Amino acid sequence: MDIALSIYHYSPFQGHARHCANIARELVRRGHTVRAYAMKWEGDAPDGVRFVQVPVKSKVPEERNAFFYRWVQAHLQKFPVQCHVGFNKMPKLDVCLVTEGCYKAQVAESCTWVHKMTPAYKFWAGCEEAVFGPESSTQILLMSGAQRAIFANQFPDATARMHLLPPSVTSDRKATLESELHKLEFRRQQQVKPDELVLLCVMTRFKRQGLMRLIEAMAALPAPLKTRVRLWVVGNDKPDPYVAQAATLGVAEKIIFFGGREDVPRFMQSADLLVHPAHRDMTATVLLEAMASGLPVLATTTCGYAPLVKKANAGLVAPFPYQQTEFNTLLAKALATDERMDWGNNALEFTDNRDIYSLAQKAADIIEASVTRAG
Template sequence: MNLQTHSQTQPLRIAFIRQRYNPYGGAERFIERALGKLVRKGAEITLITRNWDGAPPHDYRHIICDPHYSRHFGGRAARDRSFAASAQRAMREGNYDITQAHERIPGCMIFRAGDGVHAAWLDHRGRDQSPLARMATRISAFHRFILHQEAAMLAAPELRAVICNSDMVREEMRRYYAVPDEKLVVIENGVDLNHFHPALADEWRIRQRQALGIDADVPVFLYVGGGFMRKGVPQLIAALARCTSQHGRNSCLVIVGEDRHLKTYQRQAEKAGLSARVLFTGPRRDVYALYGMADAFVLPTRYDPMPNAALEALACGLPVLTSPTCGIASRIIEGENGFVVDALDVDTLARRIDTLAAPGKAERMRAAARASVIDLDLDTLAGKLLSLYERLR
């Protein structure tokens, strides 16, 4: 399909809006993959951003929107408010055929809810907060601003479609904001099935284990992501300490990513006597090698709309242990390609780690894990986006 406007003389002009580039961020990886495919299909792409430094080479133009804001008076809310106002002007002035925001910015034609529904996240976050902590969260300037932006954007007349990256997000859009079904389009994240595949184990299993000092026969559970509290790192460490089987007690947890409270989790592992079995690697660009090293992937997240890391792990043949408040849960068949456990249920997490650590158990689930995402190749993703754009233009 060649993307051209009605006149058939100019390429379809699409603007994407995302604040900043994070080389380890799921939204950024989605944008890189989708934009590359769209450019090759003939689209003219503009990225409206505050900062995209460090991104790989690309064939689309940038508009930098980085107006002044006070870091001391307003903080994150002031930052996001200033970017939203600047991005709105850029959208209006650009005469684009399609505007697709990956931030909560009223006035866009399409909103991709890659970060989910903020109102839903606050409810999930509050499950084990004290009443005082829940109140503090709700009255914070940042969260009030995001909730206002979310509601205003979903009610704006310009909005014609919401891309939900999981069935979970679609249901939350209905429940929290009564978004009409005709505006809700489920397009799950794509995964590079040629780059992430089970054969990575042949190349990296032994090499990476040797590099990290892990024996060849030790069960290895891999976590990839930032935001350790939200994505379940404290529960994983606690669960590992409660494993009862011999293989569960001998297993290792490898945590890939960065978090400003890293020392807190290192101390938790140390107090639990797990310093030698919980390894913090920091962020890694060669995460594919770690998928090749691991036996299973763990992400008991309190809230994650559709984590790219879980898709990549499944593509590599790793069974996934996750939570019902994770978008990937809809692709998990209990006992076949993983397990779904409440993010705060440490005892059940420990039992599932014991199960996956049993000799041969994870290995027998590899084919089912790979098969569960075989329909999410990048060409399929691009095709679904193109179909949506053709319908809306």
């Protein structure tokens, strides 16, 4: 069948965009014709996928995204498909993969009634209502039990249309027999001394995912640990505020910003601890990616997959509400303990015995079933 995928902006460094590409590959593998709409697509489209660029001009997010939706709908009128799948919330989707949190719940928690009078609120709330509201028939793909509970609380009528997907870890994250050799070689290339400890951050949004928290915790480490620690930051966000913070705290020389990278497995297999102190991260798939690599984890409770770190005994989780002094202590503990090797082994055992690789296949099943259901 003919299937259309819509995503505002595709970047290989963003989680929901990688889901889009993986699902597209799976649909092509199953023999479907796949067309992908985006304002911008970084890198190559998956083999067999026809990319259609939407010619937006406005720099105002709400105006830009509204134009995107109208343009795509007009194009679909001329070139119809059997199923339209969205990777951002928008009207008239047959299926929508939702990786972010609930806008309605976030506004209720942190905004005043005045915000509800703004055009921005009306646009974003309208997009969410179009997917989750009682008038919608969109099949909804969700990423975690916590995410499902929040949406079900705000949109109880949509519960029957919600489908919980397994985590999405690509097979290249999985540790192999050669991983230790790769680690030694990569650390040698990065001039890491044998007694140094490497922290790794893999983030797309430095502010939301807590990079400032980590830099502050590094600066607060006891002197014997601080002299040995290094931080690798992988992600294509803007580093300037964090470089300035690190310089003020005296740890700038210990941090390297690598930008967005395709070879994330090399970093995971070569570091000593993944740190993800997010303010809010609905899934934080990076935690499971690290665990599949045998890399211990330090995260915050506000990460969707943090309970699996606890369940696997694969590292430490900072409790809620967040306290910087407590996180500082946990970082020092994680670096000083001899348990890190056990945490890594526990992570490998846990991920080897869980379904964490089949998101694209399960999503494709639901997409195919949605067409059958509609028919």
